[in-house]
Amino acid sequence: MTATTTTESTETTGTYEPTDRTVPSRARQRAHYDRETVHAILDQAYVCHLGFVRDGAPVVLPTLFGRVGETLYLHGSTGSRPLLAAGKADPGLPVCVTVTHVDGLVLARSAFHHSLNYRSVVVHGTAYQVTDEAECRTALDALVDQVVRGRSADSRPSNAKELAATAVIRLDLAEVSAKIRTGGPNDDAEDLDLPHWAGVVPVGPTYGAPVPSADLAPGIAAPDYLAAL
Numbered sequence: 001m002t003a004t005t006t007t008e009s010t011e012t013t014g015t016y017e018p019t020d021r022t023v024p025s026r027a028r029q030r031a032h033y034d035r036e037t038v039h040a041i042l043d044q045a046y047v048c049h050l051g052f053v054r055d056g057a058p059v060v061l062p063t064l065f066g067r068v069g070e071t072l073y074l075h076g077s078t079g080s081r082p083l084l085a086a087g088k089a090d091p092g093l094p095v096c097v098t099v100t101h102v103d104g105l106v107l108a109r110s111a112f113h114h115s116l117n118y119r120s121v122v123v124h125g126t127a128y129q130v131t132d133e134a135e136c137r138t139a140l141d142a143l144v145d146q147v148v149r150g151r152s153a154d155s156r157p158s159n160a161k162e163l164a165a166t167a168v169i170r171l172d173l174a175e176v177s178a179k180i181r182t183g184g185p186n187d188d189a190e191d192l193d194l195p196h197w198a199g200v201v202p203v204g205p206t207y208g209a210p211v212p213s214a215d216l217a218p219g220i221a222a223p224d225y226l227a228a229l
Contacts (some may be wrong), residue, residue: 021124022177024043041121041178042067042099050074051096058141065097066142070096070173071151072123073130073139092126097171105201108185109194117181117200124175130168139168150225 009074015033016022024031032038048065051058065074074097104117130136140163141152158166206229210222 016176066146097123127169
């Protein structure tokens with residue numbers, strides 16, 4: 001398999017076809033299937049949760065990921081159980097991958113109506129291990145750039161030994177949905193006069209000033225791309 005090379009201008013158009021697994025049973029008005037929304041949520045994250053079944057029991061693991069076009073890449077060690085399972089060309093590893101951003105704490109007058117403002121993506125599909133070296137390098141660059149844009153070009157590429165110790169799985173974006181909640185609390189009309197504060201506490205990531213490594217060579221300044229954080 002080779003990495004997807006669709007350009008950003010075309011890959012963000014269109015929508016994903018809803019399926020029984022991607023249509024929520026509640027709050028369907030919050031579901032989104034357009035690629036632009038899905039990709040934006042994915043691209044602002046660097047940790048996903050990988051769900052699969054092992055020995056008849058569900059397992060969910062947090063891991064880094066990267067997106068290249070209509071493909072997600074996830075990595076781990078070559079001895080990882082999900083990576084080994086995904087290495088079987090047929091049938092691969094059925095998985096569910098999720099990404100979530102929390103944007104606000106929604107505090108209502110009643111305990112029942114407390115909630116979160118959030119943006120999330122759920123991807124269902126079958127993952128396969130990447131065996132092509134060129135695609136593996138593309139995937140690892142994407143993983144690094146998912147954390148900090150531009151970092152892969154500003155670091156030493158993986159050598160043969162490191163590639164041999166790293167496994168990468170790919171999951172095509174086909175059965176996908178996003179779900180978004182915004183706005184304030186949805187209190188019942190009869191609760192509006194209760195003497196309890198209600199509203200939203202915004203939540204967002206905070207990045208501090210870069211801290212140089214203790215063994216950094218003299219004269220090497222923090223790169224400009226870190227300012228984008």
